[in-house]
Amino acid sequence: MSDAQGDVPRHHPFVLGIIGDSGSGKSTVARGVRELIGAERVSTLELDDYHRYSRAERQELGLTALNPMVHNLSLMQEHLQLLRRGRPVRNRSYDHTDGSFGPMRTLDPEEVVVVRGLLGFPTEELAATYDLTVFLYPEPELLFRWKLRRDTKTRGYTEAEVLKSIARHLLDSKLYVLPQADRADLVVRYEVPDWDAPDTEVRTTLILRRAAAEAVRRDGIGGRFGEHVRVEDGEGGTLTVHVASTVSREMVDAWGAELFPDTYEAAHFGLHQDDEGGEAHKVPLAFTQVLIADLTQRLRRPHEAAIVNASTLA
Numbered sequence: 001m002s003d004a005q006g007d008v009p010r011h012h013p014f015v016l017g018i019i020g021d022s023g024s025g026k027s028t029v030a031r032g033v034r035e036l037i038g039a040e041r042v043s044t045l046e047l048d049d050y051h052r053y054s055r056a057e058r059q060e061l062g063l064t065a066l067n068p069m070v071h072n073l074s075l076m077q078e079h080l081q082l083l084r085r086g087r088p089v090r091n092r093s094y095d096h097t098d099g100s101f102g103p104m105r106t107l108d109p110e111e112v113v114v115v116r117g118l119l120g121f122p123t124e125e126l127a128a129t130y131d132l133t134v135f136l137y138p139e140p141e142l143l144f145r146w147k148l149r150r151d152t153k154t155r156g157y158t159e160a161e162v163l164k165s166i167a168r169h170l171l172d173s174k175l176y177v178l179p180q181a182d183r184a185d186l187v188v189r190y191e192v193p194d195w196d197a198p199d200t201e202v203r204t205t206l207i208l209r210r211a212a213a214e215a216v217r218r219d220g221i222g223g224r225f226g227e228h229v230r231v232e233d234g235e236g237g238t239l240t241v242h243v244a245s246t247v248s249r250e251m252v253d254a255w256g257a258e259l260f261p262d263t264y265e266a267a268h269f270g271l272h273q274d275d276e277g278g279e280a281h282k283v284p285l286a287f288t289q290v291l292i293a294d295l296t297q298r299l300r301r302p303h304e305a306a307i308v309n310a311s312t313l314a
């Protein structure tokens with residue numbers, strides 16, 4: 001966001017990447033984070049807009065949407081750097097309904113820029129353009145379940161079409177999407193005890209690294225939720241937070257309301273689609289949304305102070 005002459009940025013945005021495979025829950029998590037921070041303080045960058053080819057062209061070339069060759073990564077990096085400096089960017093938009101491109105649009109960065117997509121940090125260099133990187137990582141059974149549910153209930157695909165698409169994407173997911181987990185500051189792992197176990201039995205594990213691990217460690221989060229949230233120190237300063245499906249909704253609501261008194265509306269968080277295409281609630285999902293929004297707020301402060309110091313010294 002800049003002034004009338006476009007030369008003095010109003011603020012130095014914090015760039016948060018929420019990355020993962022198609023159907024991994026990026027929109028679901030990002031929706032909650034945006035609402036907690038305050039929708040008017042957040043802009044969203046869709047990485048699908050950096051596709052080089054339309055769906056039809058990709059099909060003709062025999063390339064999946066997960067292949068780095070179909071993404072204009074250098075334009076994406078340039079735009080991330082501009083946004084981080086508070087500058088607007090212009091790009092065309094990808095239309096999910098038919099896989100074509102819409103008109104050029106301008107994105108003005110607000111205080112927080114949420115970047116959502118498949119390939120946000122396929123290289124170390126790209127990872128360095130973010131202030132916080134999150135990778136959503138449902139185990140294959142769950143990804144399959146969630147994508148099938150979403151694509152048949154709300155995107156108009158048949159079950160056979162979704163199965164075919166998943167099969168076609170499997171290898172590229174392994175080659176290009178999943179390795180990004182190793183670079184993320186926070187990996188959100190979702191697992192089920194067995195294939196038939198319902199969503200209510202999903203185990204959510206948050207693996208934190210570097211400053212993100214430090215921030216959560218300082219907070220002493222474990223004590224607050226008793227045995228339902230177990231915190232474990234790992235190698236190289238990592239921190240693993242195990243969130244049991246039994247974690248109490250009242251406790252998470254109280255935590256959310258304490259951290260975000262102006263925006264936490266218990267009924268709005270932890271929501272996802274159920275088997276029938278209706279709405280269901282999951283406490284670990286609300287927990288994850290609150291934790292990511294809180295990390296964003298807390299890491300933003302030193303980030304802003306560092307920028308102010310650098311500009312004072314310059």
Ligand SMILES: Nc1ncnc2c1ncn2[C@@H]1O[C@H](COP(=O)(O)OP(=O)(O)OP(=O)(O)O)[C@@H](O)[C@H]1O
Pocket residue numbers: 020021022023024025026027028029146147149150190199202271272273274282285
């Ligand atoms: N923690 C969760 N528990 C149960 N279902 C979930 C969870 N997170 C997401 N879902 C469901 O999984 C489906 C896919 O989620 P979502 O649309 O957020 O994924 P996405 O990563 O944004 O997908 P895409 O990149 O393809 O747009 C949705 O139906 C959503 O409600």
Ligand SMILES: O=C(CO)[C@H](O)[C@H](O)COP(=O)(O)O
Pocket residue numbers: 022048055065096099117118
């Ligand atoms: O949802 C997706 C990622 O966010 C899609 O996988 C991707 O953007 C393009 O694929 P499609 O041909 O299905 O539009």
